Amino acid sequence: MSSLGKLTKARYLSSVFSLLIMLASVAIIVTNGFNWGLDFTGGIVTEVKLDPSIKAAQISQVLGHDSKQEVSVISAGEPGRWVLRYAKVDSGASADIQSVLAPLTDNVEVLNSSIVGPQIGQELAEQGGLALLAAMLCILGYLSFRFEWRLASGALLALFHDVIFVLAFFSLTQMEFNLTILAAVLAILGYSLNDSIVIADRVREVLIAKPKMAIDEICSSAVKATFSRTMVTSGTTLFTVAALWIMGGTPLQGFSIAMFLGIMIGTISSISVGTCLPEYLKVSAEHYKVEPISDAP
Template identity: 55%
Template sequence: MKHLSNEKFTQLRYGLSAFSIVMLIVSVLFIGFKGFNWGLDFTGGVVAEVQLDSKLEMNQIKAHLDQTLDQDVQLIQSMDDGQWTIRYNNEGLSDTSIADHLSPISEKVNILSSSIVGPQVGQEMVEQGGLAVIVCMLLIMCYLSIRFDWRLASGAILALFTDIIIVLGVFAVFQLEFNLTVLAALLAVLGYSLNDSIIIADRVREVMRLKPKGETETIINDAVKATFSRTLVTSGTTLVTVSSLWLLGGSSLQGFSIALCVGIVCGTGSSVALGVTLPQLFGLKPADYIVTPIDVEETYS
C-alpha cells in the first residue's frame, strides 16, 4: 500500500468509494423490495424451555419441529443435558401444546417454562430499536461537527450510513433473521466504523496543519497510508475473533456474527476511501487549517 504512487492510490480510493456507493444503492433496493425477515423479538411468538431425552441431537429436533410447525424454529441448547429453549411463531397454529409436537421423537417431554411475546410488544421493540439507531446517528453527527471541519464530518457520517445500510442489505438479500442481537450488532458496527473514521480524519487534519501549502490529494493519501497498517491490524484481529464466534457460537449468535463481519469489512473500506474522498470533493484544503494570529492591541482598542 505504501509503495503505490500517489496517482494510483487516488484511483484506488475513488474506485472503493464508487463501489461503496453502488453497494449502498443495491442494498436500498433490496431492502425496499424484499424487506426483512423479522425475528420473534419483533413479530411475537412463543418461548418455551423443555427437557427432552438427552440422546436427541439438535439437528434431529429442529428438523422435526420445522416440519411439524411449518416454520424455521429457533432451537438453543442449554447447559444441562437434554434441556432446550424453543422459539417459534404461534400465529395460525392450533392450541396444541409444544409437548404434543415433541412427543413423537422423545419419550420424556417436560415443559419447564413457556411465555408468549405479543405482536404489540414486538412492534414496540421495532420502534424503540429504530429510535436507538437514529438517536445514535444524531449524537455522532453532533460530535463530529464539533470536533472536525464539516467536510470531514460529512465524510465520516456518509461512511457510517453506508456501513449500516449495506449490513441491512445483506440481511434483506439472504432473508436472514433480524432480531435484537442483530440490532445490537448494528450499534457495535456504528461504534467500530466511527473509530476508524475519527482516526483517519484526525490524521488528515494534523498533516494539513503541518503542511499548509501542500496538495489536498497528496495529504489525504499520506494520512490514509500512515494509518492503514493500524486499521488493518485492528480490523483483522477483530474479524478473526468474530469469525470464530460465527463458526463456533451456534445458531443463536449467527446473525450477530454475520452483521459484525460484514460491518467490519465495509467499515474498513468506507473509512479509508469514502470517508476522506467526500471531503476532498467538497473542497477541503490545507488553507482551511492555517492558524490566523490575533492582534491583541486591535482587539482591545
C-alpha cells in the same frame, strides 16, 4: 505514476464502487423489505426440559418438520434445558410440543410458555429504530465537535454506507432479522467510526503540518500512513468474528455474519467515502487555521 498517485486513483475507484453499493442497497431494502424475527412479529417462547443427551440440531429438525417453520432452539444454561421460539400456530402449542418431541424422548417437561404479541414486537421495532437514530445523532455531535464539518461528513456518510450495506444483505437473503442482528448493526457503527476517526485525524494533522500540499495527496498519504494499522485491527477482529461464526452455532450465526460484513465494508468505506467526500467538499488547511484572540477589551 507515483505511489500516492496510484493510491489516489484507487481511492476514487473505490468511492464510485461504494456509491453504487449504497444505491443498490437502498433499492434492495425498499423492494424486498425484511424477514422480521419473532422479536418483532410476535410468537411463542417455550422453555422445556429434555434428556441431556439430546442435541439442539435434533430438536430443531423435529420441530421444523412438524410446524413447517424455522424454530429457534437456545440452550437455557443447564444440560437438557432449552428455550424454543416459534410463530404461533394454535392455542394448544404447549401441549403439542410434548407430542412433537415424543420421538426423541419420553421425558418431555414443559416448564413454561409465554406469548409475545405483535404489539410488543412493534414496540421493539420502534425502539430499535430510535436506538439507531440516537446513536447516529450522538456520533454526529461528537464528529462535529472533534473535526471540521467537511471531515465529519465523510465519516458520517461512511457509517451510513456500512449500515445500509449490512441491512441490504439481510433484506436480499431474507435471513431472519431479530434483536441480535440489531445489536450487531449498533456494534458496526462503533467499529466503523473508529477507522474513520483515525484516518480523519491523520488528514487533519497533515493539513496543519503541510498547508501547501495538494488535498488529494494529503488524503492519500493519510490512508497510506494508517493502512497497516487498519489492516492489523480489521484482520484480527475478522479472525475473532469468524471463530464466533464457525463455533457459535445457529443462535450467533446472524450476529457473526452481520459483524463480518460490517467490518469488511467498514474498512473499505473509511478509505473511500471517508476521504473522498471531504476532498470533494474542498477541505483545506484554512479550515484548521488557528485565529489569534485579540487582547483589545
